[in-house]
Amino acid sequence: MRHTISVLVENKFGVLSRISGLFSGRGYNIESLSVGETIDPQVSVMTIVTTGDDWIIEQITKQLNKLIDVIKVVDMTELDHVEREMVMIKVAPRQEDKAEVLRIAEIFRGRVVDSSQKTYTIEITGDEKKIAAIVELLKPMGIKEFVRTGKIAISREGIKRP
Amino acid sequence: MKISGAEIFIESLKKEGVKYIFGYPGGVVLNIFDFLHDEKDLQLILTRHEQGAVHAADGFARATGKAGVALVTSGPGATNTVTGIATASMDSIPLVVFSGQVPTLLIGNDAFQEADIVGITRPCTKYNYLVKDVKDLAAIIKEAFYIATTGRPGPVLIDLPKDVTSAKADFVWPDTVDMRTYKPTYEGNRYMINQAAHMIAKAKKPVIIGGGGVISSGASKELKELAEYTDIPVTMTLMGLGAFPGSHKLSLGMPGMHGTYFANKAIQESDLLVAVGMRFDDRVTGKISAFAPNAKIVHIDIDPTSIRKNVRVDVPIVGDVKKVLQTMNKVLKEEVKEQWGEVRKAWLKQINAWKTERPMSYEKDTDIIKPQYVIEKIHELTRGDAIIATEVGQNQMWTAQFYKFDKPRTLLTSGGLGTMGYGFPAAIGAQFAFPNKLVIDVAGDGSIQMNIQELATAVINKLPVKVAILNNRFLGMVRQWQELFYQERYAHTKLEETIPDFVKIAEAYGAVGLRATKSSEVEPVLKEAFSIKRTVFMDFVIDWKEKVYPMVPAGAAIDEMLFREETKKSEKKLKAVK
Numbered sequence: 001m002r003h004t005i006s007v008l009v010e011n012k013f014g015v016l017s018r019i020s021g022l023f024s025g026r027g028y029n030i031e032s033l034s035v036g037e038t039i040d041p042q043v044s045v046m047t048i049v050t051t052g053d054d055w056i057i058e059q060i061t062k063q064l065n066k067l068i069d070v071i072k073v074v075d076m077t078e079l080d081h082v083e084r085e086m087v088m089i090k091v092a093p094r095q096e097d098k099a100e101v102l103r104i105a106e107i108f109r110g111r112v113v114d115s116s117q118k119t120y121t122i123e124i125t126g127d128e129k130k131i132a133a134i135v136e137l138l139k140p141m142g143i144k145e146f147v148r149t150g151k152i153a154i155s156r157e158g159i160k161r162p
Numbered sequence: 163m164k165i166s167g168a169e170i171f172i173e174s175l176k177k178e179g180v181k182y183i184f185g186y187p188g189g190v191v192l193n194i195f196d197f198l199h200d201e202k203d204l205q206l207i208l209t210r211h212e213q214g215a216v217h218a219a220d221g222f223a224r225a226t227g228k229a230g231v232a233l234v235t236s237g238p239g240a241t242n243t244v245t246g247i248a249t250a251s252m253d254s255i256p257l258v259v260f261s262g263q264v265p266t267l268l269i270g271n272d273a274f275q276e277a278d279i280v281g282i283t284r285p286c287t288k289y290n291y292l293v294k295d296v297k298d299l300a301a302i303i304k305e306a307f308y309i310a311t312t313g314r315p316g317p318v319l320i321d322l323p324k325d326v327t328s329a330k331a332d333f334v335w336p337d338t339v340d341m342r343t344y345k346p347t348y349e350g351n352r353y354m355i356n357q358a359a360h361m362i363a364k365a366k367k368p369v370i371i372g373g374g375g376v377i378s379s380g381a382s383k384e385l386k387e388l389a390e391y392t393d394i395p396v397t398m399t400l401m402g403l404g405a406f407p408g409s410h411k412l413s414l415g416m417p418g419m420h421g422t423y424f425a426n427k428a429i430q431e432s433d434l435l436v437a438v439g440m441r442f443d444d445r446v447t448g449k450i451s452a453f454a455p456n457a458k459i460v461h462i463d464i465d466p467t468s469i470r471k472n473v474r475v476d477v478p479i480v481g482d483v484k485k486v487l488q489t490m491n492k493v494l495k496e497e498v499k500e501q502w503g504e505v506r507k508a509w510l511k512q513i514n515a516w517k518t519e520r521p522m523s524y525e526k527d528t529d530i531i532k533p534q535y536v537i538e539k540i541h542e543l544t545r546g547d548a549i550i551a552t553e554v555g556q557n558q559m560w561t562a563q564f565y566k567f568d569k570p571r572t573l574l575t576s577g578g579l580g581t582m583g584y585g586f587p588a589a590i591g592a593q594f595a596f597p598n599k600l601v602i603d604v605a606g607d608g609s610i611q612m613n614i615q616e617l618a619t620a621v622i623n624k625l626p627v628k629v630a631i632l633n634n635r636f637l638g639m640v641r642q643w644q645e646l647f648y649q650e651r652y653a654h655t656k657l658e659e660t661i662p663d664f665v666k667i668a669e670a671y672g673a674v675g676l677r678a679t680k681s682s683e684v685e686p687v688l689k690e691a692f693s694i695k696r697t698v699f700m701d702f703v704i705d706w707k708e709k710v711y712p713m714v715p716a717g718a719a720i721d722e723m724l725f726r727e728e729t730k731k732s733e734k735k736l737k738a739v740k
Contacts, residue, residue, distance in 0.1 A: 010343060014292075018284060025285050055470065062467040068289045068309065071343050 002031070002051045004083060004153045007064055008071040011037060011044040015069045019046060022063055028052065032085075032150035043071065047152045080156040086125045089138060090145035092118050097141045104141075108134045119144060164330040167296040168193040171260070171327065174303040175204055177335050180231050182207055182222065182594050184215040188235020189275060190262035193327040207594065207623065210615040212239050214587040216246025217613070220255050221588025224574045225549055226595045227380070229256040229310045236262040237275030240321075241282065245581060248286040250317040252578025253401060254378060256310040257317035258303075265325040266294060280321050288316030296329040301336050308339040313346030314465040315378055346464060350481030350489060358436070358460040358477045359493040363500035365434035365458075367509045368394045371417060371446070374401030374577070375439015375463060375483045377570045382406065384487035385438060391494060393506040395513055397425040399440050400558075401577040404567035409546075414513070415522065418446040419714045420559045423520035426712075426720040428513055429454050437461045439483040442472040443578070452719035462486050520712075520725065522563055531681050531704045533557070533632045537564040539684050540602060540630065543692060548600040549574065551589040553609030554582045555639035557632045559710040561604045583612025586629060590616055593625045600628070600692060607633040607661055617671035620697040628691050628698045634706040635661055642709045646724070668699035677701040 009015050016035060023030050031049040038045050050060060057075065064073045076083070093101045098120075105112060105122045108130065114121035124134055128151075135143070165173070171194055175183070184207045187195045198206045209215040212234045219230030230250075234243055240261035250257045264273040280292045289309050291302050299322075306318040362368060376385050376398075382405050389396045389412050396406045397414040406413060414425035429435065435457045440446070447453045450472060460477040461469050469478045479486055524534040537560050540548075550565060551574040552558040558575055567573050574592060576584040589603040603610075610631050620627050632638075635658040644652050665675030674696050678687040684702065691698040711726040 014280065014284070017281065021284055059467065059471060066465070066467050068341070068344050 001053070001057075002049060002077075003057050004076040004081070004151060005048045005050065005061065005064070006074045006076050006153055007046040007048060008038070008073075009044050009046060010069040010071065011042050012069060015044070016046075018067055018069060019048075019064070022067065023050070023060075026059075026063065028056065028060055032148075034150035034152055047150065049151050074155065076153040076155060081153050082156065083127050083151050083153045084125055085128070085131060085149055085151045086123065087131055087146065087148040088113070088121055088123050089135070089143055090119050090121045091138055091141050092144045093120070093141040101138065101141050104134065104137050110134065163332070165333055166193065166330050167299055167322070167327040168197045170296065170299045170331065170333050171303070171322070172197055172201060172204060173333050174300050174335065175231065178303070178307050179228075180204060183231045183233050184209055184218040184222070184591065185233035186212050186215055186235065186239060188239045188262060190236045190264060190324040191233065191322070191327070193324065194233065194262075194322075206233065207619065209587065209590075209619045211613065212242035213246050213583065214590075214613050214616045214619065216243045216257065216259060217249065217581075217584050217587035218591035218594075218616075218619070219257055219259070220246060220250045220584075221551060221574050221591030222595050223250070223255050223257060223591075224588070225571055225592035227378070227571065229258050229307055230591065231258050231260070233260045234262065235275065236264055236279070237277045239275075240277050240279035244282060244286065245579075247283055247317045247319065249576050249579045249581045249584055251286045251288070253576065254315050254374060255317065256315040258306050258310050259317060259319045261319060261321050263292070263321045263323040266323045267325070269323065279319065283319050286317070287319050290319040290321070292321045293323065293326050296326050296331045299326065299331070300334055304336050305339050305341070309344065313344070314375075347466075347480050348464070348482040348485055350462065350479040350486035352489070354477055354479045355486060355489050356493055356497070358479060359490050359498050360500075361434055361458060361460060361477065362392055362394070362436065362494065363498045363502055365502075366505045367428075367432045367512075368392070368434040368436060369414070369428045369432040369457075370394050370396040370436045370438060371399065371429070371440055372396060372402040372405050372438045373399045373440020376402055376405035377439075379439060379464070379483040380570075381439070381484035381487050382570050384484055384491060386410075387491050388487055388494075391491065392502060393510065394436070395428060395510065397421070397428065399443070399446055399577075400562055400575060402440060403562060404572045405570045407568040408566035409568055416562050418443075418720060419448065420563065420710050420712065421714075421720070422522055422563075423712055423723060423725075424513055424516040426714070426723065427516045429457070430719070430721045431512075432457045435459045437463075438487070439463060441465075441468040444472070447472060448714050448718055448720035448722075524708075525726070527705070528681055531678060531684060531702055533560050533634070533702070533704045533708055534564045535681065536630060536632060536684055536702050536704070537561055537604065539688055540604070541565045543685070543688055544600055544602070546572075548572065548602055549589070549592045549596065551575065551585040551592065551601070551603040553585040553603070553605045553612075554580045555606050555609060555637065556634070556642065556708075556710050557604050557606040557609065557638075559639070560632070563710075582609040586610060586613050586627075587616045587619075589627045589629070590620055590623075590625060593620075593627050594623075601626075602628045602630060605629055605631045606638060607631055607635060607657060607664070608637040610664070611662070614667065617668065617673055617697065617699075621672045625697055626695045628700065630688075630700045631664055631702060633661070633664070633701050633703050634708070636706055638706075639710070645709070646713075647715070664699050664701040668697070673697035673699060675699045675701065677703065679703045
């Protein structure tokens with residue numbers, strides 16, 4: 001099963017390597033990983049999406065907790081939470097599809113953040129399903145480039161800070 | 163007053179009570195070595211290889227329970243420590259290893275003798291540091307010793323760029339360490355302990371499996387109290403040997419791949435396993451799905467990741483083994499009302515029947531030297547009052563099987579990583595800690611050649627370390643597998659043609675060399691060696707055909723054992739297993 005795990009860590013050099021090394025060294029899978037500073041510049045939050053059965057997820061959370069630089073580990077999947085991801089899609093539609101691309105972007109509440117003679121770049125934020133849906137619709141129009149941030153997640157009650 | 167990083171290093175180690183640093187000099191650590199030159203209270207022990215330095219620090223740590231300290235230079239000096247660090251990491255041994263590093267400005271430039279040792283050792287240390295500012299040095303050293311020795315112990319590495327050792331700062335030694343991210347759990351959950359105590363009282367066929375955690379938490383007394391009060395037989399893993407007396411009537415010896423028949427039988431038949439400070443290594447469990455099929459499992463360990471990593475656990479107790487056992491013994495004595503006397507009698511009777519059915523034994527021979535005989539003689543002549551180091555392979559298993567370890571911290575052996583070349587430098591480290599104790603390394607002719615250069619370290623420091631080489635002219639354990647599972651095709655395990663004369667090697671280094679080729683010579687050689695206050699190599703030319711039995715083939719359940727008496731018969735069974 002897929003789990004979204006939120007990890008509060010000390011904002012030091014080498015920490016990302018400790019976390020990614022833990023996953024590669026023990027053969028766990030990382031589907032996506034996003035890192036950023038929190039309000040406290042000494043603390044970063046990592047959102048890791050991984051898959052595994054209950055045994056593996058239990059080991060992953062324990063192993064993360066064991067790392068000296070880790071402050072707190074929360075398996076978001078067990079909580080009521082909100083997940084978001086941002087993607088930017090550069091589409092190069094044929095002349096006759098251009099209007100359709102803009103219409104799709106509008107339906108999905110995307111924004112055109114750049115355009116050239118041949119392309120539009122659309123920014124979309126949403127959960128996994130929404131992003132999958134727009135990608136499905138835009139594919140026939142000719143996606144030229146596609147980047148995504150990886151998932152971030154927040155619990156509905158708000159994670160208590162230590 | 164401001165002092166240099168090198169002086170801060172020395173003052174910090176003194177504050178930590180360090181007396182010996184095992185190490186090797188080089189360009190970027192010269193600032194430190196220069197100060198060590200005049201140092202009286204802090205002695206640098208020059209080994210002849212950086213791997214030897216780390217193993218020596220490790221041997222010191224295992225024998226004393228204090229952190230071992232090593233200091234090496236950058237690049238190759240640092241990379242040579244990796245095997246030693248990984249060895250300590252697998253066995254949870256507290257070490258603080260200092261590596262030199264090229265000056266801060268050159269880091270990342272592929273400078274001469276530069277290696278990213280912090281990156282290289284990240285997966286095999288408990289934690290590691292690159293010191294970028296001399297002002298942080300004292301606090302980092304304090305924190306490193308704290309991390310290495312608390313919780314589940316382990317090695318910590320500190321990388322010291324050359325300019326940090328020459329830069330100056332005030333020496334400020336922190337009184338305490340408080341890390342928001344590192345707070346080991348020492349007290350076990352009281353509810354879980356109660357539950358475990360009641361299960362122990364009700365169990366009909368309980369077994370205790372103790373591991374290295376009993377030694378590192380100093381819980382031998384509490385474990386013995388638990389076993390004796392509840393009449394539960396105890397098996398100790400390789401890492402735990404000595405934590406419970408091997409000669410005790412409740413002792414089952416070692417479990418697992420080369421464990422005793424009765425330990426493995428007892429585990430497989432048990433209805434309750436009380437696992438104490440051990441981690442269910444594959445050498446202990448054999449085939450996981452067939453391990454202790456009828457048992458409920460209580461697992462006490464300070465490291466939560468050890469629990470439910472390999473086996474299912476019914477009652478997990480995260481905490482320091484000593485503290486948990488103290489509480490558990492109290493609960494059993496004060497709160498638990500059940501009587502277990504009668505049921506336990508039946509269980510112990512069954513176990514004694516297994517002990518009689520297949521005791522630990524070997525084929526005695528009046529002429530050719532049997533390795534097990536050498537180990538038995540060492541035990542007999544030392545009366546168990548010695549520190550025994552081992553290398554890895556058959557020598558290690560025969561020692562574990564035939565030397566009755568009665569006291570903790572008397573066996574120094576690389577259990578998890580299985581590092582050949584560990585024993586001799588480890589014995590040297592232990593001899594520094596206990597100059598008046600008899601320290602013996604049981605070696606093989608293959609293993610001893612992996613760190614034989616440390617003879618120089620032993621001789622120059624006048625250490626009376628004894629090395630008993632069980633010389634079978636083979637890489638014996640690998641040969642044993644080839645014999646049993648690879649149709650006797652001895653690919654690259656035969657050392658015979660190139661085996662050196664160990665007596666002459668010893669003499670060339672200024673040590674004493676002795677040799678025994680007949681069974682009758684074993685005792686005189688041992689006696690002579692033990693009476694000489696110098697480094698001694700004993701070359702025991704043993705029966706090369708001898709194998710370690712019993713043996714559980716890889717992938718089999720631990721009660722599917724091969725025995726010496728029935729090798730032929732078991733070979734058929736073996737094919738079935740494969």
